Amino acid sequence: MGTLTYANATAPIAIEDEVLAHLRAVTLTKLRRNEPFALTVPTGGDQSETLWIHASIPIRFVVDTAVPLHRPLLARLMQAASSTGGLDLTDSELSLETEAQQLHAMSA
Numbered sequence: 813m814g815t816l817t818y819a820n821a822t823a824p825i826a827i828e829d830e831v832l833a834h835l836r837a838v839t840l841t842k843l844r845r846n847e848p849f850a851l852t853v854p855t856g857g858d859q860s861e862t863l864w865i866h867a868s869i870p871i872r873f874v875v876d877t878a879v880p881l882h883r884p885l886l887a888r889l890m891q892a893a894s895s896t897g898g899l900d901l902t903d904s905e906l907s908l909e910t911e912a913q914q915l916h917a918m919s920a
Contacts, residue, residue, distance in 0.1 A: 817872040833879035838889045843867045850898025860902050
């Protein structure tokens with residue numbers, strides 16, 4: 813389990829390493845392109861929080877374990893981050909489980 817620390821928040825947001833590694837790659841790409849975006853993250857229970865990701869706002873990713881990145885998932889996350897609703901990590905369509913199901917269906 814990794815953490816995302818946003819701006820001056822004292823409590824980091826816990827996110828699974830697999831998701832956080834992909835989120836880090838998408839965020840760095842978007843910020844390198846000077847493309848801010850909205851990011852919705854689960855914060856526990858049924859609650860979520862939406863953050864504005866912009867180059868002027870400090871953000872820190874701590875990934876505990878090395879994780880291979882999956883290109884199809886990165887493409888879906890990039891597309892979501894570029895949408896008007898932003899990147900919503902509470903959306904089940906953007907999960908690694910969905911990625912695994914699609915890969916399994918393609919190989920069957």
